[in-house]
Amino acid sequence: MTSQPVVSQPVHRSGALLDHLARRMRLRAESVLAPFRLRPRHLVALTVLRGRDGITQQALSITLEMDGTNIVGLLNELEAEDLIERRRSPEDRRRHLVALTEAGAKRLAEAECALAAVEKEVLGALDDSQREALHSLLLQAAMGSDVSCPLD
Amino acid sequence: MTSQPVVSQPVHRSGALLDHLARRMRLRAESVLAPFRLRPRHLVALTVLRGRDGITQQALSITLEMDGTNIVGLLNELEAEDLIERRRSPEDRRRHLVALTEAGAKRLAEAECALAAVEKEVLGALDDSQREALHSLLLQAAMGSDVSCPLD
DNA sequence: ATAGTTGGTTGGTGCTGCACAAATCATTAG
DNA sequence: CTAATGATTTGTGCAGCACCAACCAACTAT
Secondary structure (H helix, E strand, O other): OOOOOOOOOOOOOOHHHHHHHHHHHHHHHHHHHHHHOOOHHHHHHHHHHHHOOOEEHHHHHHHOOOOHHHHHHHHHHHHHOOOEEEEEOOOOOOOEEEEEOHHHHHHHHHHHHHOHHHHHHHOOOOOHHHHHHHHHHHHHHHHHOOOOOOOO | OOOOOOOOOOOOOOHHHHHHHHHHHHHHHHHHHHHHOOOHHHHHHHHHHHHOOOEEHHHHHHHOOOOHHHHHHHHHHHHHOOOEEEEEOOOOOOOEEEEEOHHHHHHHHHHHHHOHHHHHHHOOOOOHHHHHHHHHHHHHHHHHOOOOOOOO
16 A cells, blocks of 8 residues: 555545534424424434443543533433443443443434434435435444444 | 334434534644634634635624624634635625635645644544545535525 | 542533624615 | 614623632552
8 A cells, every 4th residue: 555656636635524514403303302302412412322342431421522511411301311331340440431321312212303404405406326325425424433343 | 215104213412512623623622723823713704705705794604603893803814814815795785795815725735734633633532534424514505505605 | 548540520621613693785676 | 853873882691611629439569
């Protein structure tokens, strides 16, 4: 690899587009999510938790790239709604292993279902297969670039 | 395809992933952009302007889904740096037609160039062709779902 | 045992992005 | 002339989030 001295095509930047679309999505998502007593960041956290059960709070803080103290608050809110559970780690009883509860998984699924319309609107220019492709690319990017995710 | 009465697979939701990745990108982008005296939202605005020269401020406000009064502030900042230009519309002299200046296009290009590393990091799990695919999907979604963009 | 370190928690402070409201000016339309 | 419209200015308030300091419980090392 790295053999070709190809200087580099203009290689399009996706940052601004990502920002823009995320914003549009979030604006609509907020009102849709409100009846579920969830805000966008809750959704993000729950989504992460669905993929990595029993993650430690530190790892979560790294994954979400949020300050540890704010993670606490976020989890408090979710725990108050019984959507997540904090279990003590048997190996190191200081650690909390955070996991989605059944209610949490259910709420997440319901919320996602309710977001179908939003996504349809924001990603309206994409057909189903394109949306699926987008999802898998986003997923791969999100999982792969996760510092706290050594082995998947 | 589209012939099967498949009720619907779980159809993955991309909202949270979009949110998550945009955040990761934005966090890094902020520091990279600082030397250019640009913040992420400036980048978004400039990116939009590159695609639609001579757009009216109202249209911009619709596209960015930002309040009109905040658009004014944003444009003031960009105009102070001579990155955009406000021209009076000849047809309706109340309107401002906003356009990228040469300096603006240049700054935008430079900033994007500087963001290469950031994108490489955040989208590190994707290879070049995947990144390209992602970009074109995002672009299509952004252009297509734009209410103020009747004909492109 | 004792000291130092680490995971988590609490409380507080402050900045930034943004929505929203109100008042103003220039221009256009009826 | 009057009303409506595009843009501007100024001011208010809230939410997200980073950061700091103090603290407890539990682990580690000596």
